[in-house]
Amino acid sequence: MRSSFVLGLLLACVLAASAAAGATYPFAVTTEPSAAGHRVLARNSGPAPVSVRLTLAAADNVGSAQPLPVYAVVRPYSEMFLLQVHPLDPGRGHRFTTQSTYRLGSILAVPDPRALYRLPFENGRSFVVSQAAGGPVTTHHGEESRYAVDFRMPENTPIVAGRAGLVIETESSYRLGGSDPALLAKANYVSILQADETIATYGHLAFAGVRVSPGQQVQAGALIGYSGATGYTSGAHLHFVVHQLVRANDGFARVSLPLRFYVGTPPRIFAARYRQLLTADYAAADRMPQAVGEAPPVRRR
Incomplete structure (x- = not known):
């Protein structure tokens, strides 16, 4: 008897809280016939590693060669075999x-404990920390933002990269900001993949205030956009x-990491504190320190 086949595909791309609800990334899970039945493949056509979770539903008379669910990291600009179904x-x-959930980033990433960050604004500028770990918490609830740092500054202040990396995602189309929870996923932002495959996100940027594009390599101190008050x-x-x-429940979660900043020559290394007034002091670019072995990730097709 000839086998019949019905394929359904569910893709759920869950980004950071500041990510645009309608944002898309060129990633897809597809199924194709094979001699043994069907192969399930993942295609990543973008600049970021993508972590994917795959399982099967509504299965009738179906076996798989791999245990379910399948977790995998699909490298940029690549195709990966996920599952053989028979x-x-x-x-x-x-x-x-097939039911799949994916998220930008690698669950195999190992954060570099030596990583250092310059302050994310222009040399010579000073701003106050309005929220940081160890201080009063107003919006940084949960693991995703536990170690986030907020800098109070006027709109359209130039924002620079705190560490070298590859731009993997941006959003600049939102205009509104306020305390309405409906704005939670409507902040403009830039996300940068760093050498250890952690991801730095610069959020609440101005409308049309992004100055970099996905796939662009940036160095620490490079202009990436302008501050704003978009989103929640x-x-x-x-x-x-x-x-x-990281893996969490039936998908993935983002866990924030403690940050070590530096200023001055020789560099003074510190963690940002609530109400601290910080001045970007980087008079000579060639004196900016880097962690041992630090290098921006290079992604080529």
């Missing part, structure tokens, strides 16, 4: 749907956070 009884039809916020500020992607 009929348990070749004499009758089989049916199944009580006023103009920069939200700066570095994430590690």
Whole structure:
């Protein structure tokens, strides 16, 4: 008897709280016939590593060669085999749907404990820390923002990269900001993949205030955009956070990481504190320190 096949595909791209609800990334899970049944593949056509979780649903007369669910990291600009599906009884039809969840970043990333960050604003400028770990918490609830640092600053203040990396995602189309929870996913931002595959996000940027594009390499101190008050916020500020992607429940979660900043020559290394007034003091670019072995990630097709 000829086998019948019904394929359904569910893709859920869950980004950081500041990410645009309608943002898309060129990633897809597809199924194709094979001699043994069907192969499930992942195609990543963008600049970031993508972590994916795959399982099957509504399966009838279906077996798989790999244990389910399948977790994998698909490298930038690549295709990856995820799963081989076959009929348990070749004499009758089989049916199944695939269910996949993906998220930008690598669950295999190992954060570099030596990583250092310059302050994310221009040399010579000074701003107050309005929220940081160890101080009063107003919006940094949960693991995703526990170690985030907010800098209070006027709108349209130039924002620079705190550490070298590869721009993997941006959003600059939102205009509104305020305390309405409906604005939670409507902040403009830039996300940068760093050498250890952690991801730095610079949030609440101004409308049309992004100055970099996905796939662009940036160095620490390079202009990436302008501050704003978009999304869920009580006023103009920069939200700066570095994430590690981890497995959680039936998908993925972003866990924020402690940040070590530096200023001055020789460099003074410190953690930002609530109400601290910080001045970007980097008179000579060639004196900016880097962690041993630090290098921006290079992604080529």
